Amino acid sequence: MTRENPRKGLLQQAGRVLVKVGSAVLTREEGLNREAMIRLAGQLSRLHDRGMDIILVSSGAVAAGRKRMREAHNGQMPDMDDLPARQAASAVGQGRLMHDYDEAFGWFGKTTAQILITRDGLSDRHRFLNARNTLERLLSWGVIPIINENDTVAVQELEFGDNDTLAAMALGLAGADLFVNLTSADGVFDSNPDSNPDAKCLRIIEDISALDFETMCDGKTSVGSGGMYSKLRAAHRAAQLGVATLIVSGKGEFSIEQAFEDERHGTFILPVENTVSSKKFWLAYHEDPAGTLTVDAGAARALTEGGKSLLPAGIKKVDGCFPRGTLVQVVADGDMLGVGLSNYSSDELHSIAGKNSSEIAQTIGPVPFQEAIHRDNLLMDAAI
Structure with a gap:
C-alpha cells in the first residue's frame, strides 16, 4: 500500500x-x-x-x-x-x-x-x-x-x-x-x-x-x-x-x-x-460514557499536547451519576477531547474537582491514586 x-x-x-x-x-x-x-x-x-x-x-x-x-x-x-x-x-x-x-x-x-x-x-x-x-x-x-x-x-x-x-x-x-x-x-x-x-x-x-x-x-x-x-x-x-x-x-x-x-x-x-x-x-468503545467531566484550558492542553493524565485540579464540572471505574467523556469548551475510565465516583469528583492533589486525602480520605483518569485508561479523539 x-x-x-x-x-x-x-x-x-x-x-x-x-x-x-x-x-x-x-x-x-x-x-x-x-x-x-x-x-x-x-x-x-x-x-x-x-x-x-x-x-x-x-x-x-x-x-x-x-x-x-x-x-x-x-x-x-x-x-x-x-x-x-x-x-x-x-x-x-x-x-x-x-x-x-x-x-x-x-x-x-x-x-x-x-x-x-x-x-x-x-x-x-x-x-x-x-x-x-x-x-x-x-x-x-x-x-x-x-x-x-x-x-x-x-x-x-x-x-x-x-x-x-x-x-x-x-x-x-x-x-x-x-x-x-x-x-x-x-x-x-x-x-x-x-x-x-x-x-x-x-x-x-x-x-x-x-x-x-x-x-x-x-x-x-x-x-x-x-x-x-x-x-x-x-x-x-x-x-x-x-x-x-x-x-x-x-x-x-x-x-x-x-x-x-x-x-x-x-x-x-x-x-x-x-x-x-x-x-x-476496547476500553473506549465497549460501552457508552456514563458521565461528562468538563476541564479547564490548562488541563485540556496537558491532555492534548502533553500526553498527561487528568488530575482533579483541572476539572471544572461533573455531570452524571456513576461509580468508580466507569467510562466518562472529557470535554473542554463544548468540544469532546476523549473518553476514559474514572478512578473516582461522581460524588467523589464533585468533592475534589478543582482541588490540588495534596487536598484529595483531606477531602475524601486516603486514596491509592491521584489521577482522575490515568493516561493509560484515556483515549483522546474518541469517535463517540
Whole structure:
C-alpha cells in the first residue's frame, strides 16, 4: 500500500478482512434478497480461496423477520414500533438469515458459523478474550464466521445501536487488518447526494478525524438503523486501530476485488499514524460514557499536547451519576477531547474537582491514586 495509490497491493497484503453488509444491500421490499446473498457469498469465497481469513458482519435478521410476520398475517404488518417487537422480529428472522447464508456459501464449498454477541457480553474483558479465542479457532478451521448482534436479549441501553458500530467492535475482536463496509451508496460524499445533486464522492480520505460528520451526513437508509454517519464513525474507529476502510456499494454487479484496486469505486479511508492498542480500543468503545467531566484550558492542553493524565485540579464540572471505574467523556469548551475510565465516583469528583492533589486525602480520605483518569485508561479523539 502506497500513498500514491493506497489501494494498490491490498489484496496481496490483507490477511484478515472483516466485511460488513447492510440491510439496504441484503434486502428488498419483500424481504431477503437471496440473489444478493449468493453474489456476496461468491465474492467472499473467492477472497477466501486466495488464503484470506474472512469475517462477515451482517444485517438482515429484523427485515427477514418482518417479512415472515407479514406473510403470517396475510400481508398485514404487526405493530413493530417498539424494542420488544424488533427483538421478536429478529428472533423470527435470524434462523432464516443464517439458513440462506449457509446455503449460499455452501454453493462455493464454504462452511459458516453464527456468532451472536451483545455489547454487555463484550464489556467484560474475560468474555471478550474468550470470544476472540473462539473466533480464532473457527478461522483456523477455515470457517467463515457470520456475526450479528443478539437482538433478542440486548436491552436498549446496552445495544450496539447499528451493525456499523458492531463491526467496528468486531475489528478489535477479530484482529482484522482491512475493513470493507458494503452499503447502498457508492462511497462517501461531501454532502448528502439525496438532497444535493452536485455532491461529489470522496475517493480517498487521508485524515478522517478532520471531517465534519454532522454536516456531511443528514440522511439514513430506510431499512437500516445506521446511515453514512455511523459508517464514518466506524471507519474513524478502525483508523485508530491502524485498519484501513473501504466503503463501497454492494448493490448490483459489484466486485470487491475490483474495488480494492480501482480508485473509481467507493471511498478508501487511511488509518491514522498514531494507532491505539486493542486493549485501549476496547476500553473506549465497549460501552457508552456514563458521565461528562468538563476541564479547564490548562488541563485540556496537558491532555492534548502533553500526553498527561487528568488530575482533579483541572476539572471544572461533573455531570452524571456513576461509580468508580466507569467510562466518562472529557470535554473542554463544548468540544469532546476523549473518553476514559474514572478512578473516582461522581460524588467523589464533585468533592475534589478543582482541588490540588495534596487536598484529595483531606477531602475524601486516603486514596491509592491521584489521577482522575490515568493516561493509560484515556483515549483522546474518541469517535463517540
